[in-house]
Amino acid sequence: MNNVTPLADADAAQADSQSRDDGAAGRPIAAKRKKRDVHGWIVLDKPIGMTSTYAVSVIKRLFEAKRVGHAGTLDPLASGSLPIALGEGTKTVPFVVDGRKNYQFTIRWGEERDTDDAEGRVAATSALRPDAEAIRALLPGFTGTIEQIPPRFSAIKIDGERAYDLAREGEIVELKPRLVEIHQLELVEMPDPDHAVLTAECGKGTYVRSLARDLGRALGALGHVSALRRSRVGPFGEADMISLEQLEALCHRAAGGELNQNLADVLLPIETALDDIPALAVSPADAARLQRGQAALLRGRDASIFRGMVQVACGGEIVAIAEVDRGEIVPRRVFNLTGIVGRAGRKVK
Secondary structure, three states, X not given: OXXXXXXXXXXXXXXXXXXXXXHHXXXXXXXXXXXXXXXXXXXXXXXXXXXXXXXXXXXXXXXXXXOEEEOOOXXXXXXXXXXXXXXXXXXXXXXXXXXXXXXXXXXXXXXXXXXXXXXXOEEEEOOOOOOHHHHHHHHHHHOEEEXXXXXXXXXXXXXXXXXXXXHHOOOOOOOOOEEEEEEEEEEEEEEEOXXXXXXXXXXXXXXXXXXXXXXXXXXXXXXXXXXXXXXXXXXXXXXXXEOHHHHHHHHHHHHOOOOOOOHHHOOEOHHHHHOOOOEEEOOHHXXXXXXXXXXXXXXXXXXXXXXXXXXXXXXXXXXXXXXXXXXXXXXXXXXXXXXXXXXXXXXXX
């Protein structure tokens, strides 16, 4: 097993990877770059082998952004959708984390591993290999609301310590089962007797590694995840993804002052994360009140009966996430969009 620790689909993380020379060795310490206000979303097509924390640090460096965070960790072994929020976009992270996720994953039969993926040590073996009929017959029992025990190597905390830290030190990690939602689970193909490719659509907190482990145990074949790709997180799908190579090239061109390479054109707007929340337009005067944290009156015939969360905009720019109750718009998250604001896919007049 290598020294990269698999992480859980859990907390947002961020890191700053600025390098420094060793002043004690007679080399000057590099000056820090001035951070700037950048607001929006990047949906990184994360490559295999990269941690989510490192991916966030790369985006932070490329954009020289003050604040960056991601919406749901993706294991180093996995590739695919890693939504990264910049600036005021970080205020919308919970709305993305709570969304459904889509995965395609390959189960390697015959070996259960301590990490439940290919990076771990073999913990048990089986000579049994399931056929497609046996796998498909089992899938309905793993669909819907089910109990699932997270992997021992996960970021869940036990008495203040990460489970993967305890497991790595050889301690016995006992994690409690929890309820998760599997909306869809399908067998795609069996390229050979040792492997099966499946797709899953699942809710917050689901571990695909645990799903593969439990399927293997139920079939008597044992198994672990040998390949994993996430294709959707909440509102962000394949079409929204951008590779690290593409992003680096665009940012470097923008830094060089090339035309049509504005960083705002690379970033998705903040409100892209709020596609399930109704939009409400207000006047500049009401927008100013909301941005000061004050409530504003909802005008119109149905004002008194409309209730719920809304995304509030003024002049095409998001102002706040608010709750409407008895004719009042009460701000819950207020946005201050100074600097670079994402507009990818938006028609700019």
